[in-house]
Amino acid sequence: MTRTLLSAAIALCLTATGALAQDWTLNPDTSRLAFGSVKNHNIGEVHTFEGLSGTVSSDGNVVVEIPLTSVATNIDIRNERLREHVFAGAPTATLTGAIDMAELKSLRPGKSDIIEMDAVLSFLGQDVDVFTELFVVRTSAHSVMVTTNDMVMLTTEDLGIDAGIDILQQLANLEDITRVTPVTIRFVFER
Numbered sequence: 001m002t003r004t005l006l007s008a009a010i011a012l013c014l015t016a017t018g019a020l021a022q023d024w025t026l027n028p029d030t031s032r033l034a035f036g037s038v039k040n041h042n043i044g045e046v047h048t049f050e051g052l053s054g055t056v057s058s059d060g061n062v063v064v065e066i067p068l069t070s071v072a073t074n075i076d077i078r079n080e081r082l083r084e085h086v087f088a089g090a091p092t093a094t095l096t097g098a099i100d101m102a103e104l105k106s107l108r109p110g111k112s113d114i115i116e117m118d119a120v121l122s123f124l125g126q127d128v129d130v131f132t133e134l135f136v137v138r139t140s141a142h143s144v145m146v147t148t149n150d151m152v153m154l155t156t157e158d159l160g161i162d163a164g165i166d167i168l169q170q171l172a173n174l175e176d177i178t179r180v181t182p183v184t185i186r187f188v189f190e191r
Contacts, residue, residue: 024144024189026054026064032186033066035154038178039169047073054095056189064095064187081171086164093123107144112137114149121154128158142191151182 034048050072054064068087073079083089097119107113113136121128133149156162156179169177 022058022191024056024191026052027143027188027190028052030145030186030188033183034185035181035183037181039172040175045073047071052187054187054189060098062095062097066093066095067091068093078168078172081168085167085171086161088124088164090124093121096120096122107136107138109138109140124160126160128154130154139188144189146185146187146189148184151184153180153182155180 028051031052032048033052034046036044036046038044048071049066049068050070051067052064053067054062056062068090069083071079071082071087073082097117115134115136117132117134119130119132121130130152132152135147135149137145139145156165162179165177165179168174
C-alpha cells in the first residue's frame, strides 16, 4: 500500500509522457487515505489522515508521508486519544516502495490499468509489508490517480497497536473494537 502505490502513480505519469527525468509530487488536496473501524460489534466508522505528502522520483522510488497527528475521526476526543494512546505521540508514518518505470510506459491520458504492488509501511518503529492491487488512471499528461483496487486489510497486531486499542476500548467503555482495519487510498500525483 505504501511505497508501491506512490511509485506506481508517479511512474505512470512519468513514463506516459516520456518525462523519465522528472519527479512527481503528491497533491494533498486531492489525495486521501482512509481507514475503518467497527466498535460494539456493528457500529462502523471511517477515519482519514489530512495533509499527506509524497514524491515519486524519476528512478521509481516512492515515498509518502502520513502525518499521524492529523488523524480525523469526526470526534475531537477520539482524535486526541488515538494520537496519545495508539500512535504514542509519533508524528508520521511512511509508505515506501519502488517501481519499474518501463512497465508503465504504455499508459496514455484517459487510460487505466491494474498493477500489483508490494510496499512497506514504516509505522511506530516497525516495518509492515503490504501487498495490494492498484487501479491507476492517467488523468492527463501531467497527472495520475492511483487507488486501491480492493481494500487493504491491516491487523492491529501487525501494526503493533493492540495495547493502544485496548486503552481506547476501556476509555470509551466499549464492548469491543475490531482488530482488523480496512484501508483505502486515492493518491493523485502531478508533474
